Amino acid sequence: MSRLFLKYWKSLVLVNLFFSVLVISYEYHHLYSENALLENLQGAFLLLSAIAYFSLARLSLGHLRSAYFGTALLCFSFFTREVDLELLPVIEHVGFLFHGIGRTAMLLVLWSFYIVMVVRQGGFKAHTSNLLRSKYLHYFSLCFLLLITGAVFDREIFNVEYGRLFEELAETNAYAFLALPAIYELYYRFKKGLRLSDSMAATANVTGNVTAKADET
DSSP states (O other), rough: OOOHHHHHHHHHHOOOOOHHHHHTTTOOOGGGGGGGGHHHHHHHHHHHHHHHHHHHHOOHHHHHHHHHHHHHHHHHHHHHHHHHHOGGGGGGGGGGGGHHHHHHHHHHHHHHHHHHHHHHOOOHHHHHHHHHOTTTHHHHHHHHHHHHHHHHHTSSSSSTTTTTHHHHHHHHHHHHHHHHHHHHHHHHHHHHHHHHHHHHHHHHHHHHHHHHHHHHH
């Protein structure tokens, strides 16, 4: 997967430059305003990530299952923070769960469930050790650094023009990098499953032919 990133990093840089030029040179300020394109992209990446990591958790066992479930919870937590779900007419009757005290209580219950899961599987020391050996650790590290960068622009620690744009771009890229491992892992498992199915079908055909010839003789 690292090769995939090295192959397409220039395209990623160009996309970010394209957004920057649209805003700075052509004054497309609506692209990074509240609930606009960039924030909607962030929400889409986070929702996709939460679903993908939860799917991987269902397909995994042990510490790996806990890691995927924890990452799914992390994505879902970010999602409820980035998207004003309580404003959507579809969920207006349960909107209290997605903001304020309701959101805090819901996430507290979910994270408590995750903590119990980790404790039952050997505790946080063993869990952390497994996480640090993850093959996707560099993607999560890059996501963390981008979120820190976004927080710096958000807090206006440095007086930078278009700081809000750079904040939204940093967060969008962070959530994209958070989604990539899950999407790649699901694709890899699906492809591997297809190969196994083809192999089993081929074996069954060979076995059937051998049996048929044996019956003829």
